[in-house]
Amino acid sequence: xxxxxxxxxxxxxxxxxxxxxxxxxxxxxxxxxxxxxxxxxxxxxxxxxxxxxxxxxxxxxxxxxxxxxxxxxxxxxxxxxxxxxxxxxxxxxxxxxxxxxxxxxxxxxxxxxxxxxxxxxxxxxxxxxxxxxxxxxxxxxxxxxxxxxxxxxxxxxxxxxxxxxxxxxxxxxxxxxxxxxxxxxxxxxxxxxxxxxxxxxxxxxxxxxxxxxxxxxxxxxxxxxxxxxxxxxxxxxxxxxxxxxxxxxx
Amino acid sequence: xxxxxxxxxxxxxxxxxxxxxxxxxxxxxxxxxxxxxxxxxxxxxxxxxxxxxxxxxxxxxxxxxxxxxxxxxxxxxxxxxxxxxxxxxxxxxxxxxxxxxxxxxxxxxxxxxxxxxxxxxxxxxxxxxxxxxxxxxxxxxxxxxxxxxxxxxxxxxxxxxxxxxxxxxxxxxxxxxxxxxxxxxxxxxxxxxxxx
Ligand SMILES: [Zn+2]
Ligand SMILES: [Zn+2]
Numbered sequence: 001x002x003x004x005x006x007x008x009x010x011x012x013x014x015x016x017x018x019x020x021x022x023x024x025x026x027x028x029x030x031x032x033x034x035x036x037x038x039x040x041x042x043x044x045x046x047x048x049x050x051x052x053x054x055x056x057x058x059x060x061x062x063x064x065x066x067x068x069x070x071x072x073x074x075x076x077x078x079x080x081x082x083x084x085x086x087x088x089x090x091x092x093x094x095x096x097x098x099x100x101x102x103x104x105x106x107x108x109x110x111x112x113x114x115x116x117x118x119x120x121x122x123x124x125x126x127x128x129x130x131x132x133x134x135x136x137x138x139x140x141x142x143x144x145x146x147x148x149x150x151x152x153x154x155x156x157x158x159x160x161x162x163x164x165x166x167x168x169x170x171x172x173x174x175x176x177x178x179x180x181x182x183x184x185x186x187x188x189x190x191x192x193x194x195x196x197x198x199x200x201x202x203x204x205x206x207x208x209x210x211x212x213x214x215x216x217x218x219x220x221x222x223x224x225x226x227x228x229x230x231x232x233x234x235x236x237x238x239x240x241x242x243x244x245x246x247x248x249x250x
Numbered sequence: 251x252x253x254x255x256x257x258x259x260x261x262x263x264x265x266x267x268x269x270x271x272x273x274x275x276x277x278x279x280x281x282x283x284x285x286x287x288x289x290x291x292x293x294x295x296x297x298x299x300x301x302x303x304x305x306x307x308x309x310x311x312x313x314x315x316x317x318x319x320x321x322x323x324x325x326x327x328x329x330x331x332x333x334x335x336x337x338x339x340x341x342x343x344x345x346x347x348x349x350x351x352x353x354x355x356x357x358x359x360x361x362x363x364x365x366x367x368x369x370x371x372x373x374x375x376x377x378x379x380x381x382x383x384x385x386x387x388x389x390x391x392x393x394x395x396x397x398x399x400x401x402x403x404x405x406x407x408x409x410x411x412x413x414x415x416x417x418x419x420x421x422x423x424x425x426x427x428x429x430x431x432x433x434x435x436x437x438x439x440x441x442x443x444x445x446x
Contacts, residue, residue, distance in 0.1 A: 013362055019267045043429045054362070054394040086394060089401040096361025096394075239364030246366025 002065045007031050008079065010119055011056045012103045016042060024052050024073065025103065026060070027119060032112035033103060036062050036071040051076035055085055055095050055123055082123050090130040093247050096240040098122045098139060104234050105147040114146050133219055135209040140226045141201060149233055151225075152178025153198045159184050164202065169194055172225060174232045197222050255281075307378070309354030309371055311336050319343075319352060326350040328384040331439075332375060332403065334358050334391060338427035342389060347436035350387075353378065358395040359402055365395075367402060375403065379410040387442055388416045391426045404445050415442040 009026035012033065017023050022041040027033050041048050051058045052073075061075040085091045102115050122139060125131060131139070144150050155162045156170075157178040163170050170179045171190035179193060196218045203212045214222070231237050255277050262273035280288050304310070305317035312318065319325065329350030333339050339352050355370040367373075379386070386407050390396035404414045417438040427435065 042426060050392075086397040087401070089398055089405075092394060092398045092401075093361050100362055240361045242364035243359070243361045243366055246364075246368065 002063050004074070005031070005062050005064050005071075006060065007062070008057065008059050009034075010099075010116070010123070011052055011054055011058065012099050014038075014052060014054070020044075022052065023070070026058075027102065027106070027112060027116055028060075029113055029116040032110055033106045033108055034071060036060075036073045038073040038076075041073075048073070048076045049078065050081060051078045053081065055082045055099065056080070057082070057120070057123075082127055084127040085123065088129060090244075090247060091126045093240065093244045094131050094136070095123060095126050097136075097238065097244060098126075100238050100240040101140070101143050101230070104238065105143055105149075115143075118142055118146065132209065133223070134204070134212055134214065137200075137219075137222055137226060138204045138209045138212075140230060141204055144226075144229065144233075147233075149177060149229070151201070151229055152176075153201055155179075156181040156184055163195060163198055167195055170198070172229075174228065177229075191225060191228060193225055194218070194221065197225065304354070304356075308352045309336070309356060309374075310339055310352060324349075327382050329387065330375070330378065330383055330385075331387045331389050333389050333427065334396065334399070335428070338389065338391075341428045341430065341432075341435060342439065345432050345436040345439060347439045355390070355399065358390055358393075358399040360395045361398065370399065372403060372406065376406050376410060379407065379412050383412055385413045385415060387439070388414060388445070389427060389439070393426070400445070414445045416445045417442045 007028045007030060009028035009031070012025040012027050014022050014024045017037060020040050020043040022038045023035055024038050024041075025033065025035045038048055038052055041052055050056070056078060057080040059077040059079055060073060063072045063074055065071065082095070085095050098119060102119050106112055106115055118139075122131070125135070141150070151172070154164055157173065157176055158180055161181045163179060163181070168182075170181060170193050171185035171188070172178070172193045173180050173185070173188065173190050179198070180188075180190060200212065200214045200218055200222055227241065258277050258280075259270070259273040262268050262276055263270060268276075280291065301313045302311050303313075303315065305312045305320055306315045307320045308317060310317045310319055314321070326349050330353050331342055331348055331350055332353045332355060333342060334355050334357060336354055339354055342348055342352075353371070353375045355372065355375070357365060357370050359365055359367065359370065375386075386403075388400040388403060390399045400416055404416075407414050430438075
C-alpha cells in the first residue's frame with residue numbers, strides 16, 4: 001500500500017531521469033539516506049521551486065510505494081537553501097565534498113542521526129565561507145568514526161607498544177586500519193606515519209579544530225593518509241576531492 | 251519481424267523518451283510512407299553527423315566554422331554571452347533580446363562529478379577577450395554547477411580587465427535555461443547585473 005510520509009531532509013545529490021524528471025538523493029535525520037523521483041523537476045518552474053538544489057534543507061512529502069520501489073516526491077518546501085555557499089567557489093567544493101563523503105559511508109538502511117547532524121552543522125559553517133584545512137581533517141576523521149572505521153592510533157596493532165610517548169616513524173597498515181611499530185611492520189607494504197601526525201589526530205579528536213594547529217608538512221601527511229584510508233574503504237576515489245584538487249590549481 | 255526492422259527499432263530506442271512501443275510505431279510509419287521519405291530521413295541523419303560540428307570560435311553547432319552567428323557583422327562584437335550548452339544558446343537567441351556573440355562552454359563545473367575547469371571551454375573563452383570585447387554576460391544555469399562556473403569564469407575574465415555581468419532575476423533556482431520561457435529569459439537578460 002502506498003503511503004504518504006513527511007520528513008525534513010538535505011539534498012545530497014541529484015541526477016536527470018528521462019527528459020524532465022530527476023532522481024534526488026536525500027539525507028533525513030529520521031529516515032536516513034533515500035532517493036525519490038521528482039516528476040517534472042527539470043521542466044516545471046513551480047512544482048518544486050529551488051528546493052531540490054544541492055545542499056538545500058527541505059521539508060518533504062513523499063509517497064512511499066513499499067520496499068524496493070523508488071519513492072515519489074509530492075511536495076517540497078524550502079527550509080534553508082544555504083545560498084551563501086553558492087557565492088564562494090571553494091565553499092561549493094567543500095559542500096560537495098562533505099555531501100559525497102557522508103553519502104558514501106552511509107547505507108540506505110543505516111541509522112543516520114549523527115551523520116545528518118554533522119552534515120547540517122558543516123553546511124552552516126560553510127555559509128560563513130570555506131573550511132580550514134584543519135576542519136577538513138576533523139570532518140574526515142568524524143565521518144570515519146561514525147562509520148566505525150576510525151583509524152587505530154596510539155599503540156601498535158600487533159604488539160601493543162605505545163606510540164605517542166616516544167618519537168619516530170610508524171607504519172599505517174591500511175588492510176587492518178591502524179598503526180604498526182617498525183619491527184612489526186617490517187617486510188610489509190605500509191604507509192609511513194610519524195608520531196606528529198598521530199598527535200595531530202588525537203588533538204583534533206580531543207579539542208576539535210579550534211585549538212589545534214599543525215605545520216604544513218604534518219598537514220600534508222595527514223591529508224594524504226586520510227585520503228588513502230577513505231579511498232581504501234570506499235574502493236574508489238571521491239569525485240569531489242578531484243574537483244577540489246583542480247580548483248587548488250586555479 | 252524482419253531483422254532490418256528490429257535493428258532500426260533498437261537504434262530508435264536509444265533516443266530520449268523513445269520506448270519499444272514508440273520505436274515500433276515509428277518504424278511502421280516509415281514503412282507505410284513513400285520510399286522517398288525513408289531515404290530522405292536516412293540522408294538527413296547522415297548529413298547531421300557528417301556536416302554539423304562545433305564552431306571553432308564559439309562552440310555553437312554549425313555547418314560552417316566560424317558559424318553564421320560569429321560571421322555576422324551586424325552582431326555586436328563587444329558582448330559575449332556565455333552558456334553551458336547549445337540548447338541554451340538557442341533559448342537566448344529565441345528571446346530576441348540579445349544581439350551579441352556567444353560562447354558555449356560544453357558543460358559546467360561540477361563538484362560531485364569532479365568536473366573541473368579543464369573540462370569546459372574556459373580557456374577558449376579567455377583567449378577571445380581581445381580589445382574589442384567590453385562585456386561578458388554569464389548565462390549559466392541557476393544551479394550549484396551554474397553558479398560555480400560563473401564564479402570561476404568571473405575571476406578569470408576580470409583578470410583580463412573585462413566587465414562581467416550575470417543574468418539573475420526571474421530565473422528560478424536550479425533552473426536550466428533551455429526550459430525557461432522566452433519572456434522570462436528576455437527579462438533576465440535585460441535585467442542582468444554586474445557581478446560583485
Ligand atoms: Zn609492534
Ligand atoms: Zn561561432
